[in-house]
Amino acid sequence: MRQLQQLLRDPKRLFPIVIGSFAGFLVLASLLFPQSAGIERSSSEILRWVAVVAAFALLVGVINVIGQHLGRLRSGDKRWPYSVVLLIGFILPPGIALYGYFAENATDVATVGLFQDVVQWVYTPLSISLLALLTFFAVNAAIRALGSGNREAVVVVVVAALVLFAQIPALIGVPFLGDTMAWVQNYFALAGLRGLAFGAAIGAIVASVRILLGLDHPYLDR
Amino acid sequence: MGYTQPNSYRFGYSFAASEEPSVSLFELLIAFLILTFAIALPFVYAHMVTGGRTIERRPLPALDELNAALARAAETGQPIHLSPGAGALHGTAVDPESLAGLVLAQRVASAAARRGATIMASSGDAVSHLALRGMIRVAYRDAGYSEDYQPDTIHLYADHDPHAFAAGLSNRYVSETMEASVTVGAFGETYLLAGEQGRQHQIPQVAGTTNPISLAAAILTANGTLLGEEIYAAEAYIAPTPLGIARLLTHDAIRFLLITIIVVGLILVSLQDFGILPDSFQLLPTR
Numbered sequence: 286m287r288q289l290q291q292l293l294r295d296p297k298r299l300f301p302i303v304i305g306s307f308a309g310f311l312v313l314a315s316l317l318f319p320q321s322a323g324i325e326r327s328s329s330e331i332l333r334w335v336a337v338v339a340a341f342a343l344l345v346g347v348i349n350v351i352g353q354h355l356g357r358l359r360s361g362d363k364r365w366p367y368s369v370v371l372l373i374g375f376i377l378p379p380g381i382a383l384y385g386y387f388a389e390n391a392t393d394v395a396t397v398g399l400f401q402d403v404v405q406w407v408y409t410p411l412s413i414s415l416l417a418l419l420t421f422f423a424v425n426a427a428i429r430a431l432g433s434g435n436r437e438a439v440v441v442v443v444v445a446a447l448v449l450f451a452q453i454p455a456l457i458g459v460p461f462l463g464d465t466m467a468w469v470q471n472y473f474a475l476a477g478l479r480g481l482a483f484g485a486a487i488g489a490i491v492a493s494v495r496i497l498l499g500l501d502h503p504y505l506d507r
Numbered sequence: 508m509g510y511t512q513p514n515s516y517r518f519g520y521s522f523a524a525s526e527e528p529s530v531s532l533f534e535l536l537i538a539f540l541i542l543t544f545a546i547a548l549p550f551v552y553a554h555m556v557t558g559g560r561t562i563e564r565r566p567l568p569a570l571d572e573l574n575a576a577l578a579r580a581a582e583t584g585q586p587i588h589l590s591p592g593a594g595a596l597h598g599t600a601v602d603p604e605s606l607a608g609l610v611l612a613q614r615v616a617s618a619a620a621r622r623g624a625t626i627m628a629s630s631g632d633a634v635s636h637l638a639l640r641g642m643i644r645v646a647y648r649d650a651g652y653s654e655d656y657q658p659d660t661i662h663l664y665a666d667h668d669p670h671a672f673a674a675g676l677s678n679r680y681v682s683e684t685m686e687a688s689v690t691v692g693a694f695g696e697t698y699l700l701a702g703e704q705g706r707q708h709q710i711p712q713v714a715g716t717t718n719p720i721s722l723a724a725a726i727l728t729a730n731g732t733l734l735g736e737e738i739y740a741a742e743a744y745i746a747p748t749p750l751g752i753a754r755l756l757t758h759d760a761i762r763f764l765l766i767t768i769i770v771v772g773l774i775l776v777s778l779q780d781f782g783i784l785p786d787s788f789q790l791l792p793t794r
Contacts, residue, residue, distance in 0.1 A: 317530060317538055343633040346663040353659060364682070412670045415700060422703040426727040429706070437726050445723070478719055481735040485717035487761045488739025489603035491754055492610065494545040500750065501610055 292499070302499035309497040351375060377403065537768055544761050552753030562752050569731030570744050573615065573713045576687030580624035585686035586660065587619050588679070589639070592716070593631025593665075593672040594693025596638070604717055605635055607738045608692020611715075613642045614745040615689055620650035624686070627660040629679060631672030636663040673697035677704040691715035691738050694725075702728035715741065 292299055308331050315321075315328030354368035362368075378394065385397030394400050427445070430438035450456075451466050495501050530538075556562060580587050591608025595601060616626050626646070628639045640661050647656040664675030677700050680688070688710050690698070698714070698721040705712050706728045714725035715733025725732045733741055740758065743751030778784045 317535060319530065339634055342637050343666055346633040346636045346666065349636070349658075349661075349663055353662065356659070415670045415674060415697070419696065419699055422699050423724070423727075426699065426703050426706070426724070430727045435726075437732075441723050441726050481717060481719060483765065484736030484758075484762070485604075485739075487758050487765070488607065488736040490541060490545050490761065491549070491757050492606055492739050493603060494542070495549065495754065496606060498546065500549075501613075 298502075302502060305502070306497050306499050309493075313497070347375070540768075541761060541764065544764060545757065548757040548760050549750060549753040552756040553749040556749040556752050562756065564744065564752075564755065567733065567737060567741065567744055569713050569715065569729075569733050569737070570741060572711060572731035573687070573689060573745070576711055576713070577615070577619055577622055577624060580619060580686040581622040583686060584625065585684055586625040586627045587615065588685045588688040588710075589615055589626060589628045590676065590688070590690045591630055591632075591635050591639070591692035592690070592694045593667065593669045594635075595667055596632050596634040602693045604693040604738065605632065607742075608715075609635060609638050609642070611691050611738065611742045611745070612639065612689070613646070614742045616643050616646035617649065618745055620646040620652060620655075623652070625655065625657075625660075627662075627683070627685065629662045629664055629672075629676055631664055631667065631669065631675075633663060633666050636661065669695045669697045673700040676701035680705040680708050680710055685710055687711040687713065689713045690725075690729075691733055691741065694718060694721040696720045696724070699724035699728065 292302070311324065311331060312328045315324045318324055351372065354371050357368045358365050378400065381397055381400045381403070382394040384399065385391035385394055389397060391397050427442045430442050448466070451462060456462055492501075576587060579585075589612040591605050591612055594605035594608075596605050596609075612628065616628075619626050620643075626643050628643060630636045630639055640658055643661060644653075644656050644658070647653055662675070662679070665671030676690075680701060681704060688705055690702070690712060691714065694714070694716045695718055698716070698718075702712060702714060702724055712729040713731040713733070714721075714729035715738040716722060716725065717735045717738065722732065722734060736758065740755055743755050775784065775788075779786065779788060
């Protein structure tokens with residue numbers, strides 16, 4: 286009650302919370318009553334506004350990143366080459382977009398051939414390389430976990446090893462193995478996953494409601 | 508070839524209008540029941556807790572690790588690192604795990620600032636980045652150490668690109684010293700890239716998410732792991748206010764409600780399948 290009274294006396298906090306709560310409940314209502322055109326239209330409009338506001342948040346983030354790396358260049362940090370690569374990465378997409386607009390009259394940067402080349406030859410191979418690294422990291426983590434004797438980690442490693450082992454081609458003809466694996470996955474694993482999903486959903490509902498009611502406001506820089 | 512974003516980071520809930528199913532009366536009733544419980548019960552339980560009702564909470568060992576790290580950070584002066592992950596908080600896909608990560612980050616930042624420990628943070632979403640900046644600034648201010656707030660220790664690594672975020676976080680573990688890292692929120696399978704790097708550099712880590720793949724990676728690399736719904740409950744352990752404890756009790760009450768609904772739904776559907784209830788029975792969900 287005391288918190289509520291403090292909130293009512295502080296319009297700088299109250300106003301954003303009321304706007305946030307109203308917008309949140311409107312979007313929630315549009316999910317519960319999809320047949321109501323008025324609510325649906327209002328909700329879509331709010332979500333469009335969110336995209337615009339988020340674009341400004343992204344701008345602040347971009348300024349923060351550029352500031353960090355310019356600072357690193359100015360201070361003569363030994364990691365300056367990485368900052369140069371990052372800054373080139375920042376300049377390249379808008380540069381290509383401008384080139385596409387003026388040279389090819391393209392309004393969507395994703396359709397510009399040069400941008401597609403950068404994605405195909407730079408972004409995609411880098412992403413795949415990072416994913417490939419995961420394999421080695423997983424093996425390293427598994428070996429260390431077995432050595433450390435952490436009970437939960439040992440269970441994870443042993444189950445993963447058993448599942449991998451059961452899938453090798455030489456074991457395909459072994460009677461009951463495939464059916465047993467399918468049964469374990471369809472009942473034990475799925476039951477566990479659904480339990481996890483239920484628990485997480487309940488937590489998400491309670492967390493969302495308290496943010497909608499303004500009891501928690503991690504978004505508010507008061 | 509057109510540029511398409513990787514699917515792996517779209518692990519949030521979509522609000523796209525075209526995907527909305529029609530809602531039956533039964534489903535609407537359940538939704539209202541759960542919402543009513545979620546709104547009303549925390550206040551009822553908070554009143555009971557304030558009135559002297561004692562609550563036994565089951566221990567979360569991951570939070571013992573976190574409390575120990577907070578105590579060490581106050582002594583050594585090394586910062587505590589916080590990250591809610593790379594989940595979206597804007598657009599057409601919102602990730603509740605990111606919200607849970609931000610709320611926990613807020614509680615940890617407040618506790619750290621009160622004890623005189625320093626805080627650093629990383630995120631993979633522009634809105635989360637702004638929220639982190641705000642909450643850490645407020646945490647320092649409320650603790651009376653406004654001058655200790657350093658916005659340049661709060662980093663944004665890409666926006667909605669889990670690969671780039673994991674690579675950035677991994678690099679931070681290598682290049683900066685920290686007392687502990689709290690990575691609770693929206694993490695996908697790329698969590699292992701950063702988590703393993705942190706482990707190799709002997710950074711104590713407390714990790715938490717609801718993603719089963721990254722949970723397995725977290726168990727292998729982190730010193731303490733928050734599993735599934737524990738990421739939503741953890742904030743009430745860090746700051747055990749009556750309302751926080753009431754929220755834990757609300758989780759249990761809604762879980763009991765859902766189990767009851769599942770059993771009642773099973774009975775109703777079975778009655779319809781056996782022909783005891785007519786097909787036109789209004790309270791049955793649309794099938």
